[in-house]
Amino acid sequence: xxxxxxxxxxxxxxxxxxxxxxxxxxxxxxxxxxxxxxxxxxxxxxxxxxxxxxxxxxxxxxxxxxxxxxxxxxxxxxxxxxxxxxxxxxxxxxxxxxxxxxxxxxxxxxxxxxxxxxxxxxxxxxxxxxxxxxxxxxxxxxxxxxxxxxxxxxxxxxxxxxxxxxxxxxxxxxxxxxxxxxxxxxxxxxxxxxxxxxxxxxxxxxxxxxxxxxxxxxxxxxxxxxxxxxxxxxxxxxxxxxxxxxxxxxxxxxx
Amino acid sequence: xxxxxxxxxxxxxxxxxxxxxxxxxxxxxxxxxxxxxxxxxxxxxxxxxxxxxxxxxxxxxxxxxxxxxxxxxxxxxxxxxxxxxxxxxxxxxxxxxxxxxxxxxxxxxxxxxxxxxxxxxxxxxxxxxxxxxxxxxxxxxxxxxxxxxxxxxxxxxxxxxxxxxxxxxxxxxxxxxxxxxxxxxxxxxxxxxxxxxxxxxxxxxxxxxxxxxxxxxxxxxxxxxxxxxxxxxxxxxxxxxxxxxxxxxxxxxxxxxxxxxxxxxxxxxxxxxxxxxxxxxxxxxxxxxxxxxxxxxxxxxxxxxxxxxxxxxxxxxxxxxxxxxxxxxxxxxxxxxxxxxxxxxxxxxxxxxxxxxxxxxxxxxxxxxxxxxxxxxxxxxxxxxxxxxxxxxxxxxxxxxxxxxxxxxxxxxxxxxxxxxxxxxxxxxxxxxxxxxxxxxxxxxxxxxxxxxxxxxxxxxxxxxxxxxxxxxxxxxxxxxxxxxxxxxxxxxxxxxxxxxxxxxxxxxxxxxxxxxxxxxxxxxxxxxxxxxxxxxxxxxxxxxxxxxxxxxxxxxxxxxxxxxxxxxxxxxxxxxxxxxxxxxxxxxxxxxxxxxxxxxxxxxxxxxxxxxxxxxxxxxxxxxxxxxxxxxxxxxxxxxxxxxxxxxxxxxxxxxxxxxxxxxxxxxxx
Numbered sequence: 001x002x003x004x005x006x007x008x009x010x011x012x013x014x015x016x017x018x019x020x021x022x023x024x025x026x027x028x029x030x031x032x033x034x035x036x037x038x039x040x041x042x043x044x045x046x047x048x049x050x051x052x053x054x055x056x057x058x059x060x061x062x063x064x065x066x067x068x069x070x071x072x073x074x075x076x077x078x079x080x081x082x083x084x085x086x087x088x089x090x091x092x093x094x095x096x097x098x099x100x101x102x103x104x105x106x107x108x109x110x111x112x113x114x115x116x117x118x119x120x121x122x123x124x125x126x127x128x129x130x131x132x133x134x135x136x137x138x139x140x141x142x143x144x145x146x147x148x149x150x151x152x153x154x155x156x157x158x159x160x161x162x163x164x165x166x167x168x169x170x171x172x173x174x175x176x177x178x179x180x181x182x183x184x185x186x187x188x189x190x191x192x193x194x195x196x197x198x199x200x201x202x203x204x205x206x207x208x209x210x211x212x213x214x215x216x217x218x219x220x221x222x223x224x225x226x227x228x229x230x231x232x233x234x235x236x237x238x239x240x241x242x243x244x245x246x247x248x249x250x251x252x253x254x255x
Numbered sequence: 256x257x258x259x260x261x262x263x264x265x266x267x268x269x270x271x272x273x274x275x276x277x278x279x280x281x282x283x284x285x286x287x288x289x290x291x292x293x294x295x296x297x298x299x300x301x302x303x304x305x306x307x308x309x310x311x312x313x314x315x316x317x318x319x320x321x322x323x324x325x326x327x328x329x330x331x332x333x334x335x336x337x338x339x340x341x342x343x344x345x346x347x348x349x350x351x352x353x354x355x356x357x358x359x360x361x362x363x364x365x366x367x368x369x370x371x372x373x374x375x376x377x378x379x380x381x382x383x384x385x386x387x388x389x390x391x392x393x394x395x396x397x398x399x400x401x402x403x404x405x406x407x408x409x410x411x412x413x414x415x416x417x418x419x420x421x422x423x424x425x426x427x428x429x430x431x432x433x434x435x436x437x438x439x440x441x442x443x444x445x446x447x448x449x450x451x452x453x454x455x456x457x458x459x460x461x462x463x464x465x466x467x468x469x470x471x472x473x474x475x476x477x478x479x480x481x482x483x484x485x486x487x488x489x490x491x492x493x494x495x496x497x498x499x500x501x502x503x504x505x506x507x508x509x510x511x512x513x514x515x516x517x518x519x520x521x522x523x524x525x526x527x528x529x530x531x532x533x534x535x536x537x538x539x540x541x542x543x544x545x546x547x548x549x550x551x552x553x554x555x556x557x558x559x560x561x562x563x564x565x566x567x568x569x570x571x572x573x574x575x576x577x578x579x580x581x582x583x584x585x586x587x588x589x590x591x592x593x594x595x596x597x598x599x600x601x602x603x604x605x606x607x608x609x610x611x612x613x614x615x616x617x618x619x620x621x622x623x624x625x626x627x628x629x630x631x632x633x634x635x636x637x638x639x640x641x642x643x644x645x646x647x648x649x650x651x652x653x654x655x656x657x658x659x660x661x662x663x664x665x666x667x668x669x670x671x672x673x674x675x676x677x678x679x680x681x682x683x684x685x686x687x688x689x690x691x692x693x694x695x696x697x698x699x700x701x702x703x704x705x706x707x708x709x710x711x712x713x714x715x716x717x718x719x720x721x722x723x724x725x726x727x728x729x730x731x732x733x734x735x736x737x738x739x740x741x742x743x744x745x746x747x748x749x750x751x752x753x754x755x756x757x758x759x760x761x762x763x764x765x766x767x768x769x770x771x772x773x774x775x776x777x778x779x780x781x782x783x784x785x786x787x788x789x790x791x792x793x794x795x796x797x798x799x800x801x802x803x804x805x806x807x808x809x810x811x812x813x814x815x816x817x818x819x820x821x822x823x824x825x826x827x828x829x830x831x832x833x834x835x836x837x838x839x840x841x842x843x844x845x846x847x848x849x850x851x852x853x854x855x856x857x858x859x860x861x862x863x864x865x866x867x868x869x870x871x872x873x874x875x876x877x878x879x880x881x882x883x884x885x886x887x888x889x890x891x892x893x894x895x896x897x898x899x900x901x902x903x904x905x906x907x908x909x910x911x912x913x914x915x916x917x918x919x920x921x922x923x924x925x926x
Contacts, residue, residue, distance in 0.1 A: 003529070003530065016833075017833060017834070033530055033532050035529050035530055035532070035670075036530070036532040036533075037534075037668075039534070040532045040533065040534050041532075043532070043534055043784075044532060047782055047784060049828075050782045050826060050827075050828055050837060051782060051826075053826070053828055054828060055828045055829045056828070056836060056837060058834060058836055060322065061496055062321060062326055062328070062495040062496055062497050063326075063328060063330065063331045063495045063496075064495070064496055064534060064535045064537075065331055065493075065535075065537045065538075065664065066664060066667075067330050067331050067417070067419075067420055068321070068326040068328070068330050068331065068495065069325070069326060070321060070322065070326050083667075085663070086667055090664070090667045090668070092667065092668070092670070094670060115466055115834065116466075116833075116834045119834070121322070122322060122323065123322070123323070123443065125323070126323050126324075126325075126431065126434075126441075126443075129325075129427075129428070129431040130431045130432070130434050130435030131435060133428055133431055134386070134387075134428035134429060134431055134432040135385065135386050135387045135428070136432065137382075137385045137386055137429075138307075138310040139303070139306070139307040139310055139382060139429070139733045139734075139737065140382065140385075141375070141378045141734060143378075143381045143382055143384075143385040144381065144385075145381060146340070146380045146381045146383075146384040146390075146398055147340075147342060147397050147398055149384075150392075150395060150396025150397055151392055151396050152396055153392050153393065153394050153396060156389055156390070156391070156392040156396075157389075157392075159387075159389040160389035160391075160414055160415065160421070163389050163414075163421060163424065164417060164420070166420075167323065167325055190387065190389065191387050194387050194389065196384070196385055196386070196387045197387050
């Protein structure tokens, strides 16, 4: 538990912009507090780089408490690094050994092009959401009372678990097919479990799947790596639920 | 010169909003298609407003500095959202929520706004459930509630410790639907750097594309600022790293008055700071005070032993613990409002009872909750004679189901297991009640420019109650702005498209480019964070939880000094015409260095203690309330709205007198 200080060597992907080829660059870093988070360790590196007049390493981050889904590093071959059920901002340096070499890359997928260094473009996720990740209800002061429709606690809890996805893209970066299935299925499952979402269930599953293909994400082959690396523990059950919804839509679809 | 007209409708408090809605102007659906609205920020207020405007037929442009609207910092709100549904049959009502909020804000909020907030609170829950927001439910399938500080009812709706996330994803879904329909044009990774004012009206903004560095002009018939608070002026806060005051500050400098900048909420339950490497502080939800009890040791010898590691907190006997909130405030106990709880923690730590190495930590203990829930669950599960170990295990299970993500977060950060040892907590900067001054319609002193959510000042007075930020953000976005903005836009139907080629746009764009050039060309020796950390230290030490005239005067001078050094010795590597994270931070810190001075000036002028603003000179000296904050209604019962005047230290004060017609002004007591 006590704070210690370690020395590490960082191998970091540097890429000026989308057009640049990019390469790995080594940075030794001394006296890193084991109490600091991984991103705070990068802050220290960047302060040193700026002081030397070099460009700091660009990386995405915002809330730094594991909920915004902005941070997106691939560390030592794992999305969000070696710890489980954490985002990169919740990964702490106590997970690393003194003298260790740490490799840091951006999330890699055709649908996530690199913008600069470790920052990637995840707009493809937003575009999938725009195709069906919603219940078509306008703002209205006259919807029915929130308690008018009881929802089984188990369904509400499962919907909540699916809805905790933070849209970081760790599942895509981890998947050998770069599939977005865990992300898409979590949203489809959330709404399929709630009466409010059932009305548009058929269109939703078809439209979101179609957009996933358009964006260039791969297919799901049920290898399950996504579930292991997901910072929010989104379960593979959601993919099963997605497939059931898709079958229903395909077989019973009215078109 | 703008005047302060709050435009509060006449009539009884419960009828004002209905009457106002009946009387304000509407825009014909066909005309809405020709009217543009810019919404800056995509949190609960901005996201909800943008989606609602588009549903009504307006053309919307939505801006956020994050890559996606779903990442706005509303997402990090944990504990819940208040609504006067009275589902618990415990005597709740719109009036009671209104009363609690006005009292909680230490009688420094505007009555009419607060009543409206309470009035639409129930609609918010209905709306969110209709969108598919998965709130917590009980076994009968109905919505569950919990309690928050400063109130005596259970009116907080929640989704584990992730309520903000679920509400924001609801608003984001609604927004996504409109983007998919082409009704909203989204500008992700764009930052607003200037407001454009033409003939006295807000007509657009200048943005910087954070990927390409391109400076762009955008015109509209109205502009909504929904960019959150300015807590990062303290460097360390529970805000996101990117949270900033720039859009609000630029709007202020273009003519919008800035109200009550010194009203800051220091949240009592955050993870204590550990070292110099620290980049932010993490909140542990106030909902934990439902079940956790706050204490420090009664005797200094135990404090020493705990700090040395020779005594574990779990070993300390009940009679040797000081549950100081329960002792000082028996009526509200651990659920006193945030400002009261924070000051009480500081009082104990200043007296030497802090339980960690820095002396700035108190315990939040779940021991008795484990027992209470454990026994209940054992009965429910049919275990007749549960062993102590079984009770404890059941109790932990229940706590896990309520707060699992918070306990996990705590363990990841501190490397200590809160199921086995009490949490350590300490107050940290969390929320800013101050913000851009707005009237009843949420319009600023610049016609056509609105401010919503944490960015405005209106509803929380000098202290915000827990679970009220989410309520206010969504109320402003879903149920207030969609009506009030029409009142203004009804006069804009003949305006037609607004050109971005006018001298005002050219000039605003030039000002943005000039500032960027100036920043890039300082070519000094110190980093942005160097200046930000120095500013933060001055703010925390002299404009923090306890303030006095001497410290505040010094702070104003020191901040000015840091600002001068910033503009002569800042170093930014890289170029401006591409992604440059140091340049982004520099622009934000430049604004904080001005805002901080106005903040201190406001705190200096307000020679009373109210809510989160505690002046050491203004304390009750005797009686039952001895040592508590002392408000001065005779001299300070007003909103301080500051007008920009070339430099923050020279800002001009305007006063909006607060009238309390429906609630009697009283000393706030939680004893």
